[in-house]
Amino acid sequence: MREVAVIGAGMTKFGERWDTSFRDLCTEAGIAALEDANVAGEQIDALFVGSMSAGRFVGQEHVGALVADYVGLGGDLHVPATRVEAACASGGLAFRQAVAAVSSGMSDVVIAAGVEKMTDVGDSTDVLAGAADREWESFAGATFPGLYAMIACDYMHKYGLTREQLAQVAVKNHFHGARNPFAHFQNEITQSTVMNSTLVASPLRLFDCSPVSDGAAVVVVCPLEKAREFTDTPIKVLASAQAGDTIALHDRPDFSTMGATVAAGNSAFRQAKLERKDIDFVEVHDCFTIAELCAIEDLGFVPKGTAGKFTEQGETQLGGKLPVNTSGGLKACGHPVGATGIKQIWEVVQQLRGEGGKRQVEGAEIGMTQNVGGTGATVVSHIFRRA
Numbered sequence: 001m002r003e004v005a006v007i008g009a010g011m012t013k014f015g016e017r018w019d020t021s022f023r024d025l026c027t028e029a030g031i032a033a034l035e036d037a038n039v040a041g042e043q044i045d046a047l048f049v050g051s052m053s054a055g056r057f058v059g060q061e062h063v064g065a066l067v068a069d070y071v072g073l074g075g076d077l078h079v080p081a082t083r084v085e086a087a088c089a090s091g092g093l094a095f096r097q098a099v100a101a102v103s104s105g106m107s108d109v110v111i112a113a114g115v116e117k118m119t120d121v122g123d124s125t126d127v128l129a130g131a132a133d134r135e136w137e138s139f140a141g142a143t144f145p146g147l148y149a150m151i152a153c154d155y156m157h158k159y160g161l162t163r164e165q166l167a168q169v170a171v172k173n174h175f176h177g178a179r180n181p182f183a184h185f186q187n188e189i190t191q192s193t194v195m196n197s198t199l200v201a202s203p204l205r206l207f208d209c210s211p212v213s214d215g216a217a218v219v220v221v222c223p224l225e226k227a228r229e230f231t232d233t234p235i236k237v238l239a240s241a242q243a244g245d246t247i248a249l250h251d252r253p254d255f256s257t258m259g260a261t262v263a264a265g266n267s268a269f270r271q272a273k274l275e276r277k278d279i280d281f282v283e284v285h286d287c288f289t290i291a292e293l294c295a296i297e298d299l300g301f302v303p304k305g306t307a308g309k310f311t312e313q314g315e316t317q318l319g320g321k322l323p324v325n326t327s328g329g330l331k332a333c334g335h336p337v338g339a340t341g342i343k344q345i346w347e348v349v350q351q352l353r354g355e356g357g358k359r360q361v362e363g364a365e366i367g368m369t370q371n372v373g374g375t376g377a378t379v380v381s382h383i384f385r386r387a
Helices: 022-035 063-070 090-101 122-131 146-160 163-179 192-195 224-229 259-272 290-296 307-312 331-334 340-353
Strands: 004-011 046-050 081-085 110-117 198-200 213-222 235-244 281-283 366-373 378-386
Touching: 004 022, 004 063, 004 090, 004 224, 022 063, 022 110, 022 213, 046 063, 046 090, 046 340, 063 081, 063 110, 081 090, 090 110, 090 213, 090 235, 090 340, 090 366, 090 378, 110 340, 122 146, 146 198, 146 290, 163 192, 163 290, 163 331, 213 224, 213 340, 235 259, 235 340, 259 290, 259 366, 259 378, 281 340, 290 307, 290 366, 307 340, 340 378
Parallel strands: 046 081, 046 110, 281 366
Antiparallel strands: 004 213, 004 235, 110 213, 235 378, 366 378
8 A cells, every 4th residue: 555645735715605616715725825836737637526515506406427527627638536525524434535546546636626516596405404314313303403503402411511611612713714825714703703793593693603615625635755746745644544433323322422423533543553631732623612622532543532622721722732613613714514624724834834823833743533424323544744
């Protein structure tokens, strides 16, 4: 198996992109990534595109072929393009497929993309509910805010998490997002803003929830041994792990522990031959504030039940022991669901290159990502090092 490196990355601004189509988002991010990698279309061997539900959001299926066509890889080049779907983990899984293609020797230069255009549909909540168990959860009225509210209630009951500590996750992520020019929300907020916002599903309020966003992100990978033919700043992929769990939350033995995150995280650390203390920063899937707290515990960074206090003490903010979601996370950077997993990797690339600007993690050498589908039925984790 060959070692793999990221040689280029590009993304669009996330947000309500009313004037930009699905295909234009792909093209914008794709061109940026190819230019960043100094790669021509003729050198691309394959394309993997993460997109959860383009068929319902914009009425477009056959997404792989569409993206290949509009980024200039269709037509005479005939680049094979494959759509990858794993709900909100679609982007992370597309990247994993790209890594596998290069690592196996089947391909040399591969694109991993993620895209979603969510604001064009009237009821995004129902579309997103398709990532849960439609028969046993969605048909009974359980939306994702409702499911994550159950997780939050269970966690608060078990571990004594306060409403103030939960709010601090959103405050911190908006602080980071305000320093990211690609973020959906680029404004700082206060604890009071979160706690006085509209109640969505108790105990979760509006500012505990990630927004409905449009956007795309793209990265380019190749064998590590060839990476310096394209860039002076290759980012080595140390680990690529995936794990699954029950799709329905009610079938889990513990609501506030994502077993797939535990399993994928453990696998990633074994592959990378690293310990938790070696990670300089992490991008986790904070679709709701409670999800970030569960993630950093399930990945093993802090003991179960202590993430709220860890966050309240400022340890997950820039300058803390473990900066979490320096991009702003899903909460502030935005959550175009198919693009999120690739955006996380884009952020890792920026940080490891020292290009994070006002949100740069000082001395960053190793970063990690955790991308979740549904309430944790699919989890994909990656670890990266500055080569």
